[in-house]
Amino acid sequence: MRKTFIILASVFTLLSVVFSVLPLGTIAVLPIAIALLLSFLALQKSDADSKKLPKILLLIAAICLVAVIGKQLLVKEEVAKDAQFEQTIEKSKEEDKKELEELENLEGDLE
Structure with missing residues (x-):
């Protein structure tokens, strides 16, 4: 379950970075919120010695949230x-x- 959370958190964190750079407004908050949630769940499921990656993902998502806001x-x-x-x-x-006036004058002269 931990690996699933980490993979999904990585994907949504990547989406968060892309959405926060693009001028999409507050729509970037949705993948950021999902990335924060999944990173937090991965952090909870991790052992004490394997919490480095979930912490990094959590930090990146938080930075993206601050940037968007x-x-x-x-x-x-x-x-x-x-x-x-x-x-x-x-x-x-x-x-x-x-x-147009010149063209009208030319037409008048021709008639």
């Missing part, structure tokens, strides 16, 4: 308005209007 609290996601792009769009619209 810190990223949610400290990083503010906001969309900045790009004034230069807006000016380019307006300029492009004005040029398009002028071209």
Whole structure:
């Protein structure tokens, strides 16, 4: 049973690391919670001399949890308005209007 807990804890800890690095928000908490639970169960099932790996997995999952919570609290996601792009769009619209007016004048001259 201990080996099963360690294998599953390793898999979920790896998923926790990947999810905490990717910009997925708080969805990363789910594999982190599972990794913490499985690591804790593996730690409980281990003998006194074989608790090193479950402790490492528990520590990595806890660090991932702190990273995800810190990223949610400290990083503010906001969309900045790009004034230069807006000016380019307006300029492009004005040029398009002028071209359409020129085309209308050419059509009027041809008739």
